[in-house]
Amino acid sequence: MTLMARWRRTLALVTAAAALAVSAQAQEAPVMQARQASPSTWFVEGLSALGSPQNQNFISNAGFVVTPAGVVVIDALGSPALARRLLEQIRRVTDKPVTHVIVTHYHADHIYGLQAFQAAGARIIAHQAAREYLHSDTAALRLEASRKELAPWVDAQTRLVTADEWLDGPKELVVGGVTLQIRPVGPSHTPEDLVVYLPAEKVLFAGDLVFRGRIPFVGQADSRRWILALEQLLAYDAQVIVPGHGPLSQQARADMQLTRDYLVYLRKVMGEAAKNMEPWEGAYQAADWSAFEHLPLFRVANRMNAYNTYLLMEREGQ
Structure with missing residues (x-):
C-alpha cells in the first residue's frame, strides 16, 4: 500500500470517527466541577467523547x-474558555495565585488553554x-483545523504556547514547602510524556498514559514503550x-491493567497480521474485540x- 493510500485510509477513519462522536454530543455546555482527590489535590474530569463545539473540547x-x-x-x-x-474553579478552593502549569504532553485537548x-x-x-x-x-495544521471544527471556543486568537522551562530529565518542584516530583516517561503516548507525583499524599497525575x-x-504512540512506562x-x-481521561482511580494496578491489556492485544493481533503480510481489514475483522468493545469510545x-x-508493527518488523 502506498503512503498516499495509507494517508487516505487514515483520513477516512478519522472522518468516520468524528461523525460518530459528533452525533452523540449533548447540546448543552458541559458541567465543570472541581473534585478533591486528597487533602491538597483537586481535579476536573472531561467528557468521554471527541472534541466538538457542543462540549467546548472538554x-x-x-x-x-x-x-x-x-x-x-x-x-x-x-480551549482558553x-x-x-x-x-x-481554583478560585472557589483558594485565593492563592497559580504559580506553575505542568504540561503532561502537547496534545490539543491538554494545551489550548x-x-x-x-x-x-503562571x-x-x-x-x-x-x-x-x-x-x-x-x-x-491541527490548530488551523481546530479553529474551524471547535469554533467559537478555539478561534483566531487561540495560539500555541511554548514552555518557560523545558525539562530534559526529572525535576523536583517545591512550592510552599510541598514537593512535586516531575518525571519523564516518554517516548510512549507521546515523545514528551511527563507524570507528576505528590509523595506526601501518594497522588499520581498520570497524563494520558492512563485512560480509565x-x-x-493510541495515535502515533510508541505502544511498546507505553507498556514499559506503565510498569x-x-x-x-x-x-x-x-x-x-476518565474518573479518579483508587485501584492503581487494576486501572493501569486495562490500558496495558488493550495495548498488548493490539500489538499481538496487528503484529501477527503485519508479520504474515495479511491485509489490515481482514485482520481487523478476524480479531476478537469482545474484551474491549463494551468500553466507551470503542x-x-x-x-x-x-x-x-498495524503500521507501527510493519515498521518494527523491517
Missing part, C-alpha cells in the same frame, strides 16, 4: 495542587521533546491516580488504533 482531565505559597496546575484543558473556567494561565502569570513547564511538535507543520474505563487514543508507574506507591477509536498499530 474531553480531558486537569488537576491542581494547592500549597501555602500558590497553586500548581497539571494540564490546561482544550475552559482554562478560564478552571481558574474559576495554556494562554489563559500564561496571562495569569510559569509553564514541559518536556523539551515537545519542541519539535510545537514548531511543526502538524501542530500548525475507556479505550485509549514504571506501578513502581510508585500511589494510592490515588488522576488519569488523563466504536470511535478502535479502528484507528488498530490501523496505526
Whole structure:
C-alpha cells in the first residue's frame, strides 16, 4: 500500500470517527466541577467523547495542587474558555495565585488553554521533546483545523504556547514547602510524556498514559514503550491516580491493567497480521474485540488504533 493510500485510509477513519462522536454530543455546555482527590489535590474530569463545539473540547482531565505559597496546575484543558473556567474553579478552593502549569504532553485537548494561565502569570513547564511538535507543520495544521471544527471556543486568537522551562530529565518542584516530583516517561503516548507525583499524599497525575474505563487514543504512540512506562508507574506507591481521561482511580494496578491489556492485544493481533503480510481489514475483522468493545469510545477509536498499530508493527518488523 502506498503512503498516499495509507494517508487516505487514515483520513477516512478519522472522518468516520468524528461523525460518530459528533452525533452523540449533548447540546448543552458541559458541567465543570472541581473534585478533591486528597487533602491538597483537586481535579476536573472531561467528557468521554471527541472534541466538538457542543462540549467546548472538554474531553480531558486537569488537576491542581494547592500549597501555602500558590497553586500548581497539571494540564490546561482544550480551549482558553475552559482554562478560564478552571481558574474559576481554583478560585472557589483558594485565593492563592497559580504559580506553575505542568504540561503532561502537547496534545490539543491538554494545551489550548495554556494562554489563559500564561496571562495569569503562571510559569509553564514541559518536556523539551515537545519542541519539535510545537514548531511543526502538524501542530500548525491541527490548530488551523481546530479553529474551524471547535469554533467559537478555539478561534483566531487561540495560539500555541511554548514552555518557560523545558525539562530534559526529572525535576523536583517545591512550592510552599510541598514537593512535586516531575518525571519523564516518554517516548510512549507521546515523545514528551511527563507524570507528576505528590509523595506526601501518594497522588499520581498520570497524563494520558492512563485512560480509565475507556479505550485509549493510541495515535502515533510508541505502544511498546507505553507498556514499559506503565510498569514504571506501578513502581510508585500511589494510592490515588488522576488519569488523563476518565474518573479518579483508587485501584492503581487494576486501572493501569486495562490500558496495558488493550495495548498488548493490539500489538499481538496487528503484529501477527503485519508479520504474515495479511491485509489490515481482514485482520481487523478476524480479531476478537469482545474484551474491549463494551468500553466507551470503542466504536470511535478502535479502528484507528488498530490501523496505526498495524503500521507501527510493519515498521518494527523491517
